[in-house]
Amino acid sequence: MPETLGTFKFIGPLLRRKTHYRCHPAKHLLLAFWLLDGEANHYLAKIPKEKGRHLDISKERYGQEQLVLEFLEDGCSMRKIESTVGRSRSYIRHVAEIHGIPHGTNSMVYPEEIRRKVIALATIGMHRKTISSKTGVGVGYVEMVISNTPGLSQLRRDLRHQKKIEAAVEELTKIRSKHPGWLRKDIKSHCAASYFAIYNEDKELLETLLPPKTKPLPPGKNWQKEDARLSKALRALDLKPKTSLSEIDHLIVGHGFLLKHLNNLPLTASTLREMGVL
Known part of the structure; x- marks a missing residue:
């Protein structure tokens, strides 16, 4: 037999609540064998079910919230409701607080006056951390009160959205006054x-x-740059006799400027005269 089992020191951690920790199944079996005087049949004995109200959890008859509410009104413990309905204790506590049913969890340690103050500050859109510092409670408690107060979460979302729009209007107004052009x-x-x-x-x-709408303006033409380009292209040509101005415009990719805007191209016009075209 192992030394740890022979000294019986393992019994303490099995029985003490505060210093309890998990032990090997063999230790549990040894303790049970001693307590039951070696009667193995007792291991198979079934624990009788707790007598009480039959809990009908048929979804056809009740919604889960209504079912939890009914159990709370009957004074059932959260542990029993949790095991029966299959919802977490947070949900059960949420239902209890929405309907004003007192319960024994930590969320009830603060007086009702603190709760009302938290709700009042949350209603005006104050941040959770600011509410926590003003009331002296934790941020978790503030969040719980907000979520458990019907309509308060949606109200705070609407307030945040409205503040966002107001801030956007203020920014556009300032930018227009700063840059009027x-x-x-x-x-x-x-x-x-x-x-x-x-x-x-x-x-x-x-x-x-926004400022008034303005019609788009076509970009201006840099005639000086275009004049230099066309004049250079003309000097590089080897023209045949009697070549028309239209054909020359096509050869130098003039975009019709030689025909329509020659008055804006003095250097090009001078080159054409030198070449005997004009």
């Missing part, structure tokens, strides 16, 4: 997040914040 595309590129936040929420509001 900016076009719509400039504002859109520099304030994309605010632009699309308002665009997805209220397009009419966005129109009031």
Whole structure:
């Protein structure tokens, strides 16, 4: 027999609650054999079921929330409800607090006055950590109160969304006053997040914040650069006699400028005269 079993020191960790830890199954069997005086038949004895109210968990008759609520009103423990319904204790506690049923978990250690204060601060959209510091409770308790108060989570989401829109409006207003000459595309590129936040929420509001629409202007032509290019291309040509101006324009890729805009091309016109075309 191993030395650890011969000294019976293993019995203490099996029985003590605070210093209990897992032991080998053989130790449990030895202790049970001693307690039952070696009667192996007792190992097969079934523990009688607890007598009490029959818990019908038919989903056809009840929703789970209604079922949990009914058990809570009957005074059933969370452990019993958890094992019967199959929902976590957090869910059971959530149902209890929504319907104002007191329970014995840590969430009830704070007085009702603290709970009401947390709800009031959460209603105005205050951050969870700020509420925690103002009320002296943990952030987890604040989050639990918010989630267990009907409609409060949705209200806070709506407040955050509204604050986001207000911040976007303020940013676009400031950028317009700072850069009055900016076009719509400039504002859109520099304030994309605010632009699309308002665009997805209220397009009419966005129109009031943006500068008026402007018609696109065609890009200007650099005639001096084009004149130098065409003149150089003309000097590189080996023209045949009596070549038309239209054919010359085609040969030097003039885009019709020799026919329509020769007055903007003085260097090219001079070259054509030297070549005897004009």
